[in-house]
Amino acid sequence: MDQQCDCQTAVIDEQKAYQTLLQVIEDYDRKPSNLIQILHMAQAIFGYLPETVQRFICEQMELPFSEVSGVVSFYSYFTTQPKGRxxxxxxxxxxxxxxxxxxxxxxxxxxxxxxxxxxxxxxxxxxxxxxxxxxxxxxxxxxxxxxxxxxxxxxxxxxxxxxxx
Ligand code: FES
Structure with a gap:
């Protein structure tokens, strides 16, 4: 049987993930004091925190990239690399x-x-x-x-x- 391409599913999944993250940011009132909790949730949603996700958070919260990336690199809990199975x-x-x-x-x-x-x-x-x-x-x-x-x-x-x- 031919293997089906699942790239469309992946795009939809990514869209859903960003929608969920946006909802999280709104639930936390876009407050900079809630940044760590938002990053925790973002990592739970995406599995890790690539630059694209960090930049999305910056834009939505109107924070400089250096502030978000600084928090991500400070806490060892956060990872910018995808995890293995x-x-x-x-x-x-x-x-x-x-x-x-x-x-x-x-x-x-x-x-x-x-x-x-x-x-x-x-x-x-x-x-x-x-x-x-x-x-x-x-x-x-x-x-x-x-x-x-x-x-x-x-x-x-x-x-x-x-x-x-
Ligand atoms: S030192 Fe306790 S399990 Fe390794």
Whole structure:
């Protein structure tokens, strides 16, 4: 069967996303003091905050771009890059660090060919680090989405990742 082009659907989805964001900005009365909440909602709607979305917010709120981009870059919660389908969080808390968390992180960087804060080209994985994910007794630990993998062996990462499409 021929594969159908879904670009029209994508355009409509984007239009809907901007309409929703506009409604959010209006609900927050376009007040600069509500900028952080609006950015949180914008990231929830789009998944990330590309420059086009930041500029839309600037125009609607009549704020300089530098003010909006300054807030986005200040808070690590905000991201200007699209996230992968799965988020890998490598624990670098004390227990994990001393039991090889750094080696796990380096092996993942090698395997995925990305750095912390980046996403693979196929959008399969994003890589992050955490300070503790509550599995100190079974360090080193790595969370992938909501699943915590314990006593992670850097040599068996490929097997671990193969469970995720
Ligand atoms: S330090 Fe890694 S799970 Fe607590």
């Amino acid at each position: 799965h988020t890998i969080q490598v624990c670098l808390g004390t227990a994990c660090y001393v039991r090889g968390g750094k080696k796990v992180l380096d092996a993942l960087k090698d395997l995925l060919q990305i750095d912390v804060g980046e996403t693979t080209a196929d959008r399969r994985f994003s890589l992050e680090v955490k300070r503790c994910i509550g599995a100190c007794g079974l360090a080193p630990a790595v969370a992938i989405d909501s699943v915590v993998h314990k006593r992670v062996n850097p040599n068996k990462l490929q097997d671990m990742l193969s469970q995720y499409e």
